[in-house]
Amino acid sequence: MTKTLTPRRPRGVASIIRAASFLSGDTMRFIYFVGTAGSGKSSLIYAFQEWLTLQGLDSVIINLDPGVEHMPYQPDIDIRDWVRVDDVMEEYGLGPNGAQIVAADMMAVNAKDLAESVEKFRTNYVLVDTPGQIELFAFRQSSQVIMEELGREDSCLVFLADPNLCKTPSGFVSSIMLAATVHFRFNVPFFTVLSKSDLLKEEDLEAITGWSDSPDALYDALTGKIDSRAVLSIELFKALESIGAYRKVIPASATEPSGLEDIYDMVQESFEGGEDLADD
Numbered sequence: 001m002t003k004t005l006t007p008r009r010p011r012g013v014a015s016i017i018r019a020a021s022f023l024s025g026d027t028m029r030f031i032y033f034v035g036t037a038g039s040g041k042s043s044l045i046y047a048f049q050e051w052l053t054l055q056g057l058d059s060v061i062i063n064l065d066p067g068v069e070h071m072p073y074q075p076d077i078d079i080r081d082w083v084r085v086d087d088v089m090e091e092y093g094l095g096p097n098g099a100q101i102v103a104a105d106m107m108a109v110n111a112k113d114l115a116e117s118v119e120k121f122r123t124n125y126v127l128v129d130t131p132g133q134i135e136l137f138a139f140r141q142s143s144q145v146i147m148e149e150l151g152r153e154d155s156c157l158v159f160l161a162d163p164n165l166c167k168t169p170s171g172f173v174s175s176i177m178l179a180a181t182v183h184f185r186f187n188v189p190f191f192t193v194l195s196k197s198d199l200l201k202e203e204d205l206e207a208i209t210g211w212s213d214s215p216d217a218l219y220d221a222l223t224g225k226i227d228s229r230a231v232l233s234i235e236l237f238k239a240l241e242s243i244g245a246y247r248k249v250i251p252a253s254a255t256e257p258s259g260l261e262d263i264y265d266m267v268q269e270s271f272e273g274g275e276d277l278a279d280d
């Protein structure tokens with residue numbers, strides 16, 4: 001199941017042109033996109049790469065989903081070159097759920113090869129697409145091994161909050177809790193993106209960004225209706241606020257596209273302590 005590897009596909013012309021913008025001595029930054037199944041990780045990565053390219057910034061994409069069948073982009077590095085869920089099902093006689101877990105764990109074995117493949121690229125940003133199901137990335141040890149191998153100190157995490165879940169105050173709190181759990185697991189700079197924001201009605205988008213901008217607004221929304229769930233939400237919200245997990249969400253859409261510059265600014269700020277596009 002394991003093998004040593006060179007990237008399966010040669011890089012395209014566009015990618016080579018993008019690489020021209022890479023300055024020797026620059027650090028590679030790893031941006032992990034994490035979120036529940038269907039939250040829009042792969043689509044946002046693709047839109048973000050397109051946006052980076054328009055700014056003259058080079059990037060490569062790593063696919064870390066061993067079970068994915070369709071992706072909107074062509075990954076530069078693909079975990080499926082080492083581990084595939086289909087192969088694991090066949091080889092170990094497992095069903096799809098068991099095979100996904102085994103495949104996720106097997107990724108750790110290939111972490112060194114993966115890192116060597118990445119080192120062959122001279123690039124500014126490495127966009128890391130994670131498995132569809134968030135638990136396979138957030139709660140398995142292999143993702144820690146991979147992040148360590150690629151370079152934890154140059155990594156940040158973009159958490160995609162599902163717009164449907166965020167529409168109600170208690171759903172918003174649930175989403176922040178999930179984000180906080182993922183942050184707690186990885187302990188690297190962390191941002192929350194409200195993905196597929198084009199699907200939200202204007203008033204829903206305003207309400208959600210209002211809750212994320214102001215704890216008072218969220219508190220008011222939660223106290224509007226007092227039942228046992230609201231009381232629990234308020235207590236959880238207070239805890240999230242006091243540990244610093246409560247923070248601004250960035251609305252973004254891969255289809256519009258929108259919010260990509262905001263994501264870049266946040267990421268850049270965490271890496272550099274400031275924005276660099278303003279200097280161009």
Ligand SMILES: Nc1nc2c(ncn2[C@@H]2O[C@H](COP(=O)(O)OP(=O)(O)O)[C@@H](O)[C@H]2O)c(=O)[nH]1
Nearest residue numbers: 037038039040041042043132196199253254255
């Ligand atoms: N309207 C809208 N749909 C989106 C957006 N991003 C992704 N989708 C759709 O949501 C579904 C899941 O997206 P995908 O990127 O595969 O999610 P992933 O499982 O988190 O990688 C697909 O049908 C996408 O076309 C977006 O920004 N707006």
Ligand SMILES: [Mg+2]
Nearest residue numbers: 041042068132
């Ligand atoms: Mg995906």
